Amino acid sequence: MKMSNSQIGRRLLGFLVAGAALAAGGVAVAAQPKPWEVSLQEAATPVMESIISFHNLLLWIITIITLFVLALLVIVVVKFNAKANPVPSKTTHNTMIEVAWTLIPVLILVAIAVPSFRLLFMQLDIPKADLTVKVTGKQWYWSYAYPDNGKFEFDSLMAADKQPRLLGVDNEMVVPVNKVIRVQTTGADVIHAFAVPSFGIKIDSIPGRLNETWFKATRTGMFYGQCSELCGKDHAFMPIAIRVVNDQEFASWVEAAKKKYATNPANTFASAGGQAAQ
Numbered sequence: 001m002k003m004s005n006s007q008i009g010r011r012l013l014g015f016l017v018a019g020a021a022l023a024a025g026g027v028a029v030a031a032q033p034k035p036w037e038v039s040l041q042e043a044a045t046p047v048m049e050s051i052i053s054f055h056n057l058l059l060w061i062i063t064i065i066t067l068f069v070l071a072l073l074v075i076v077v078v079k080f081n082a083k084a085n086p087v088p089s090k091t092t093h094n095t096m097i098e099v100a101w102t103l104i105p106v107l108i109l110v111a112i113a114v115p116s117f118r119l120l121f122m123q124l125d126i127p128k129a130d131l132t133v134k135v136t137g138k139q140w141y142w143s144y145a146y147p148d149n150g151k152f153e154f155d156s157l158m159a160a161d162k163q164p165r166l167l168g169v170d171n172e173m174v175v176p177v178n179k180v181i182r183v184q185t186t187g188a189d190v191i192h193a194f195a196v197p198s199f200g201i202k203i204d205s206i207p208g209r210l211n212e213t214w215f216k217a218t219r220t221g222m223f224y225g226q227c228s229e230l231c232g233k234d235h236a237f238m239p240i241a242i243r244v245v246n247d248q249e250f251a252s253w254v255e256a257a258k259k260k261y262a263t264n265p266a267n268t269f270a271s272a273g274g275q276a277a278q
Helices: 005-028 046-079 095-124 247-260 265-277
Strands: 131-138 141-146 152-156 173-176 181-187 192-196 201-205 211-215 221-227 239-245
Touching: 046 095, 131 173, 131 192, 131 201, 152 247, 173 247, 181 192, 181 201, 192 239, 201 211, 239 247
Parallel strands: 131 181, 173 239
Antiparallel strands: 131 141, 141 152, 181 211, 192 201, 192 221, 221 239
16 A cells, blocks of 8 residues: 555654654663564673674675575576577586585585584583572463572563563563573473573473573663463463663662562462463
8 A cells, every 4th residue: 555755754753753762761672672673682691692693694604605596597597598508518517516516515514513503502501600590481471489599489470551562571580780690490381481582592491391591681671581482372471571780789679579579378379360360
């Protein structure tokens, strides 16, 4: 459908207003997807920075290969068509070409494999943790436990009245900035997946199994993710919200959380009941 000039103007104005709102929000919204964004989310950890670098390397390699193959196809179409070659060549082998199209792909794969294995090692080799958080996926919300800080636990459910839509929660996971956070995750019922794009983490939460990953947030703010495993009818409504704060704010939050989330079975039942009511 063709748009009028006024409609185009309104859309452009809308994008400008959205951009201004994002800029005004600062780091609190920096980790969210942006309108018309085609790149990966902005990195907030060393692992995600490495993922983006590897992605950019692969993009250059595949672009060069695609252009090279396109050039060969054009040459073949123009130079070796029936009109240009009424008498076709009877050449069947070319040793140099066969050696080249065997060795060059091998060298390309080696160039990809070296940074790939380096990145995998970085993701899977968990350094000494400053803080451990146990994450349990449930139908359909997350529970967070802090065994290093008093062993309190709380549920995190999607809050319909909070922004951003489908990502805001009632209780965020809170961690300190510039600290190695070890995430231990499992599932209470079915397989879930704990994924936060800006941190470069995505790991399955499997019942009866404890999986581990880690991240080290290099800046404060709110960072969002979602369950990335089809886990049932409300799969799309179990977001992950992580608030990264400085050390002093984290210490204050821990003291408040010990009182707010004091071990009480009624709290768990109330949270589960609220989820069921939704």
